Amino acid sequence: MQLKPFKCLIREKCGLSFDDSREAILTEGIKSRLSRRALASHEEYLDLLAREPHEFNSLLNLITVNETYFLRESVHFTLLTEKLLPDMLAGKKGGRIKIVCAGCSTGEEPYSIAMALMMKFGPAFSRLFSLVAFDIDEEALGKARAGLYPGHSFRGVPDHIQKVFFREQGNGFRINDAVREGVEFLRLNLFSDSYPETVMNADVIFYRNVSIYFEPGAQQRIFRNLAGMLNEKGYLFLSSAETSVHDIGVLSLIEMEGIYLYGKGVAVEIGERRKQPDGRPKPFSAAPPGVPGAAAAGTKRPVIRKKDEPHQDFDRALALAGGKKYDDALQLTERIIGMQPSFVKAHMLRAGILINLQRLDEAETVCLCGMGHDQWNLEGHLLLGLIARARGDVEEAKKRFKKAVYVKSSCWLAHFYLAEIYRGEGDRQPACREFEIVIKLLEEKGFSEHGLTFFSLSFPMEQVVHLCRHNLAEMKRGKA
């Protein structure tokens, strides 16, 4: 299929870019809509897409990435409720403080803010604050308005908080009405030329994990639009992985309590703070991307680094991990990611080490952060599968290993874990098939094609093959 004209049309209408790693999503989306509309050719569908806004939205609903969860990068909410909002309330002459969530997906982010506001300012928080959330994806907004969430939306939520704000309903959890009513949802394309009054004059904007899907020109245009939406002395949060690329002179990059964010008309900028009395730049503390709670630890980051330095550091970090010097390796990966947030392999190495140390929540956050740069990263899916497996979440593990196989069908490790899951479920046929694939792949391509940067298994290939043959024989005899 000729994807180029589709990519151009989508980029023109909403800024989203589909590089090679994301082509599979686009292709699947187009195929699905084509069959739904019973059209024979891609040309016909392209024509329809350009003419019918409704069809364009239907395709968008399929190709946007809605990955989100409650209390994601929760240090931002702490800074908001403990520092920014109390200061704003003290200086406010009247009217409510407006918080806007741009690219809110299925609602976990704005509802997290509402919960944080309720915990800090009480059930009548809506008298002090208005909370507006928008997204381009109508289906995601439908779910946000419904406020019913599956278990995996709560991966970062302590039990006691979940109990306060949600009640069990069917297979999911329903958010309580006071929180739900505290958020207004609307559909809005960030790439529009103008924004409605409802979102203008915002005091705080959350624009996290959205810009990574835009091409650089669109990123800058949208960032300018958002800056225009923001009141003087207002603040804008991006995810830690996205922050540095937006330091383009539109808003001031500031550091507060180890967290980086942008401010409008704010006096102290990073560039200013970094200058010492003799005019030389001073190192500043870097918030380790994607690790909630670790930001305040304040690791030092030198300002000037050579271009190839992250890659040399990466090799050193890998060697340190191999030598079981995990703390040193973690420190180094933190620095690499701080220098080059788009270095996905460094995120994966870090996540792999954290899994090895059983620090699963941190590993998951780092992994998702890395996958923000490359949604179809094989290692990302493998590691998320391992995390789910370690938590006993078989369905999620199965989903992730299947995705890994989809990304690279010759990844024996993904087939191996799928085989083990099917075996555990007593599903003999698919288990046997998967074990046979593992044996074939190992014999043809060897052990090293496992797909992980940091692989801590120490047994030889023959042992894996032997184990697979043993399991196969047992299952064929009807024992397992």
Ligand SMILES: C[S@@+](CC[C@H](N)C(=O)[O-])C[C@H]1O[C@@H](n2cnc3c(N)ncnc32)[C@H](O)[C@@H]1O
């Ligand atoms: C990965 S989710 C991020 C959700 C949430 N902000 C978070 O950090 O967890 C990205 C969201 O951006 C939305 N999005 C993508 N392009 C958009 C656009 N042009 N206008 C508005 N929203 C957009 C997608 O529909 C998707 O729901």
